[in-house]
Amino acid sequence: MLGLIPVPRNIFFTGKGGVGKTSLSGAFALSLADSGKQVLLVSTDPASNLDEMLHVVLGPAPLPVPGSGHLWAMNIDPETAAREYRERRVAPYRDLLPSAAIKSLEEQLSGACTTEIAAFEVFASLLGDRETHARFDHIVFDTAPTGHTLRLLKLPAAWDDFLAQNIGGSSCLGPLAGLQNQKRLFSAAMLAIADSHQTAIVLVARPDRASLQEAERTRAELAALGVINQRLAVNGVLERVTTNDPVAVAMTARASEALEAIPEGLRALPADRFPLVGFELLGLESLRAFYGRSTLVTGFPPPAQDPLPDLGSLEDLIEELAEMTHGVIMTMGKGGVGKTSIATAIATALAWRGHAVHLTTTDPAAHTDRSLEKVFPGLRVSHLDAAAVTRRHKEEVLRTAGAQLDRKGLDLLEEELRSPCIEEVAVFKAFSQIIDEGKDGFVVLDTAPTGHTLLLLDAAEAYHREVSKTVQQVPEAVRLLRKRLEDDTFTRVLIVTLPEATPVHEAAHLQRDLERAGITPFAWVINQSLTPCPVSDPFLQGKRAREARFLREVAETLAEKVVLVPWSPAGIPPSSCGAPPNTGRETFASLPGVRTR
Numbered sequence: 001m002l003g004l005i006p007v008p009r010n011i012f013f014t015g016k017g018g019v020g021k022t023s024l025s026g027a028f029a030l031s032l033a034d035s036g037k038q039v040l041l042v043s044t045d046p047a048s049n050l051d052e053m054l055h056v057v058l059g060p061a062p063l064p065v066p067g068s069g070h071l072w073a074m075n076i077d078p079e080t081a082a083r084e085y086r087e088r089r090v091a092p093y094r095d096l097l098p099s100a101a102i103k104s105l106e107e108q109l110s111g112a113c114t115t116e117i118a119a120f121e122v123f124a125s126l127l128g129d130r131e132t133h134a135r136f137d138h139i140v141f142d143t144a145p146t147g148h149t150l151r152l153l154k155l156p157a158a159w160d161d162f163l164a165q166n167i168g169g170s171s172c173l174g175p176l177a178g179l180q181n182q183k184r185l186f187s188a189a190m191l192a193i194a195d196s197h198q199t200a201i202v203l204v205a206r207p208d209r210a211s212l213q214e215a216e217r218t219r220a221e222l223a224a225l226g227v228i229n230q231r232l233a234v235n236g237v238l239e240r241v242t243t244n245d246p247v248a249v250a251m252t253a254r255a256s257e258a259l260e261a262i263p264e265g266l267r268a269l270p271a272d273r274f275p276l277v278g279f280e281l282l283g284l285e286s287l288r289a290f291y292g293r294s295t296l297v298t299g300f301p302p303p304a305q306d307p308l309p310d311l312g313s314l315e316d317l318i319e320e321l322a323e324m325t326h327g328v329i330m331t332m333g334k335g336g337v338g339k340t341s342i343a344t345a346i347a348t349a350l351a352w353r354g355h356a357v358h359l360t361t362t363d364p365a366a367h368t369d370r371s372l373e374k375v376f377p378g379l380r381v382s383h384l385d386a387a388a389v390t391r392r393h394k395e396e397v398l399r400t401a402g403a404q405l406d407r408k409g410l411d412l413l414e415e416e417l418r419s420p421c422i423e424e425v426a427v428f429k430a431f432s433q434i435i436d437e438g439k440d441g442f443v444v445l446d447t448a449p450t451g452h453t454l455l456l457l458d459a460a461e462a463y464h465r466e467v468s469k470t471v472q473q474v475p476e477a478v479r480l481l482r483k484r485l486e487d488d489t490f491t492r493v494l495i496v497t498l499p500e501a502t503p504v505h506e507a508a509h510l511q512r513d514l515e516r517a518g519i520t521p522f523a524w525v526i527n528q529s530l531t532p533c534p535v536s537d538p539f540l541q542g543k544r545a546r547e548a549r550f551l552r553e554v555a556e557t558l559a560e561k562v563v564l565v566p567w568s569p570a571g572i573p574p575s576s577c578g579a580p581p582n583t584g585r586e587t588f589a590s591l592p593g594v595r596t597r
Contacts, residue, residue: 015204017335033071085118128188196229207255216263242537351376356441393426436477492522499547
């Protein structure tokens with residue numbers, strides 16, 4: 001159980017994608033409700049799966065969860081919040097300003113930063129307007145506001161002067177427009193977040209190095225903003241092990257190594273551990289059992305009556321991608337599904353075949369291995385460093401748009417350039433330039449978690465306009481970005497998922513969003529599967545048996561091309577289950593139990 005005593009009114013569960021924030025927050029909220037407290041469970045995740053976990057259709061207003069007694073739940077939908085936010089800002093001027101001015105205002109209110117601040121406006125009302133939600137003793141948040149958003153709201157901008165003038169430059173006024181009327185609410189929200197008596201932050205991590213490193217980054221960033229009431233929850237620890245099962249032994253060894261090397265900042269926090277459970281965390285009884293408040297009798301799923309679909313191997317996929325000779329390969333999906341490891345495996349295999357390859361990531365939490373460049377002469381490895389590209393973008397804006405401004409105008413421009421909104425524009429421009437490299441070789445792009453990626457794609461046109469304000473001539477890479485992303489002979493999108501309910505269903509949602517944007521995924525990669533592995537541990541046998549229905553769901557209803565990658569200790573595709581990771585210097589062998597489709 002979570003040793004959070006006393007329990008403050010606001011509790012945030014945050015962490016890298018795929019670590020179990022929703023399960024932990026849901027189980028904890030239900031335990032509070034079972035004790036007689038009135039509890040509101042809120043998801044601020046663009047790809048929320050609270051509905052599936054609680055077996056209830058949720059919306060933007062609190063709804064009671066049947067069978068829970070005192071638990072209510074809601075989703076903050078960022079897209080809906082942004083749409084309503086834009087309309088509130090624009091509506092008062094529709095009959096007063098010409099259509100060109102209205103269009104300009106709507107353009108200012110487009111983009112990822114507007115979406116983020118709009119969602120925060122809804123979120124802030126839960127924290128800052130206690131009268132509206134006075135009936136709740138506790139509010140539990142699945143995902144917390146990012147440091148990015150908190151920095152935005154702490155900007156010391158002179159908003160009145162700032163909003164009174166459009167000084168040119170790479171304006172990001174849209175997200176700040178209208179905020180002067182929300183100062184009281186946002187101030188109260190910020191005070192509540194930083195007040196240890198009102199708010200606690202639970203950093204959720206898996207027992208692996210990448211997850212713990214991301215938790216440490218979040219801890220340090222929030223602490224720098226004055227948010228210090230934090231604790232660590234390590235989720236998914238395998239406790240029952242059959243010692244003659246190499247996969248079970250490898251799982252526990254990997255966890256032990258990661259926890260022994262835990263960052264010092266996290267080591268100093270109070271911590272709780274939660275086991276890897278042998279049942280799906282769907283429904284109230286499973287959440288109660290997970291939190292130790294009831295006994296859930298579970299048996300292993302019955303053996304599959306029908307044979308599993310024939311799925312391709314990663315080797316098959318790489319051979320097909322190699323036939324492109326150049327272009328862009330993007331791995332997309334929910335955080336924590338292994339996008340980076342799949343991107344790395346593909347990039348190294350293409351480089352081993354003699355292709356020029358640029359492996360890069362837009363995920364601030366991802367870590368690409370620069371040492372691979374020494375193994376593969378044709379491979380270049382990079383990380384799209386948001387801070388570096390933003391710094392270069394600011395220098396360009398000051399050199400161009402700022403050249404003709406007086407001192408007051410320059411001061412306002414410099415203040416605007418300190419806004420985190422500018423980072424979105426700078427990253428977009430750099431992203432366009434990386435995609436442009438696909439003309440001359442392979443670009444393998446490991447993208448940020450799903451919601452961030454979709455916001456980037458959705459905002460392509462808006463960012464294109466923002467870039468045009470800062471430079472004398474819009475680069476060809478920016479102009480052609482959308483066309484290249486939609487060209488399936490130039491860009492091939494791989495949806496990476498895990499053989500579990502939530503990752504598969506969120507990947508299906510991602511696919512629908514991509515197709516609405518004119519982008520058709522090339523293939524699905526089901527990663528870290530136990531299905532090809534000869535496990536003998538009863539716990540892992542049950543987990544493997546549960547994968548069957550998700551393999552069928554993907555192969556029969558969601559994707560034309562599917563490949564299966566077995567579980568490996570390092571999360572990198574191996575030559576066999578539980579074997580050391582394949583370095584890419586040899587051709588990927590056929591994986592056990594996997595046949596070419």
